[in-house]
Amino acid sequence: MNFATYSSANETFYGAATDNGMIALNDAFPQWPTLLDALQAGGLSALTEAAGDKAVTHTDFHYEMVLPNAPRILCVGVNFPDRNAEYKDGSEQPKFMSLFPRFASGFTGHNRPLIRPPESPQLDYEGEVAVVIGTGGRRIAQADAYDHIAALTLCNEGTIRDWVRHAKFNVTQGKNWDNSGSIGPWLVPFTDAAQLDDARILTRVNGEVRQDDVLSRMMHPIRREIEYISTFMTLHPGDIIVTGTPTGSGARLDPPRFLKPGDVVEVEVNGIGTLRNTVEDEVQ
Numbered sequence: 001m002n003f004a005t006y007s008s009a010n011e012t013f014y015g016a017a018t019d020n021g022m023i024a025l026n027d028a029f030p031q032w033p034t035l036l037d038a039l040q041a042g043g044l045s046a047l048t049e050a051a052g053d054k055a056v057t058h059t060d061f062h063y064e065m066v067l068p069n070a071p072r073i074l075c076v077g078v079n080f081p082d083r084n085a086e087y088k089d090g091s092e093q094p095k096f097m098s099l100f101p102r103f104a105s106g107f108t109g110h111n112r113p114l115i116r117p118p119e120s121p122q123l124d125y126e127g128e129v130a131v132v133i134g135t136g137g138r139r140i141a142q143a144d145a146y147d148h149i150a151a152l153t154l155c156n157e158g159t160i161r162d163w164v165r166h167a168k169f170n171v172t173q174g175k176n177w178d179n180s181g182s183i184g185p186w187l188v189p190f191t192d193a194a195q196l197d198d199a200r201i202l203t204r205v206n207g208e209v210r211q212d213d214v215l216s217r218m219m220h221p222i223r224r225e226i227e228y229i230s231t232f233m234t235l236h237p238g239d240i241i242v243t244g245t246p247t248g249s250g251a252r253l254d255p256p257r258f259l260k261p262g263d264v265v266e267v268e269v270n271g272i273g274t275l276r277n278t279v280e281d282e283v284q
Helices: 035-040 044-051 142-148 222-232
Strands: 002-008 011-018 021-024 073-077 098-102 113-116 127-133 149-156 181-189 200-205 208-214 240-242 264-269 273-281
Touching: 002 021, 002 035, 011 044, 035 044, 044 181, 127 200, 127 222, 127 264, 142 149, 142 222, 149 264, 149 273, 181 273, 222 240
Parallel strands: 073 240, 113 273
Antiparallel strands: 002 011, 002 181, 011 021, 073 098, 127 149, 127 240, 149 181, 200 208, 200 264, 264 273
């Protein structure tokens, strides 16, 4: 059973996603006002059980960013060998991973438009798997790392490329434009290591495959990501780690091919689903 945050008739709900529509679960769990509250309470199994007894409540709805009140989102950069090779100093694998923060305001939901701002035409795509922490901890060993994951979801970590290069030592301002990326469509409960170890990322733009790689080729595997990040900060339930994107973004094509209004971007990972977004210019 997969769980989403969605809106219908100007109200926001969370519930179970089915082929026929959404099963709202808010009323069944008033102690958990949001999907984040349910996850932080370790309630995904309770949601699964409750959804089994309910009928579809909404067929007319819009997906929202799956955890719109996510407390912290940390992204791992340059984490595949071919992506690393794009850099002049990329002949050797870096000893330590690159990290940067993103904020929930920078993400929209499945089937929603990514917004290209008037300040730049360089909106780019980056398909990634995101893991959601369910059990917090500090200095988590790699052997125990998967025990701290509650759920998986998908991310299109949209980037305004020229703004990434505004400064010498950070990329934050190019990574946090409102609604420039997306996370969703839903949370998939994490129950088996194979959900990550056997995962393959495909990113398509207008049906054309632009990114294609497997998580097993990551230079810094997800177990290592959790170990490293939890060394310097305590991870808490609801924290999201966006784990890295393969080569093939628009900026690295010759000539570069940035997203434009009317484009359709799909990020697909076996066992998780497909995150789909269109592209629109910001309305001023």
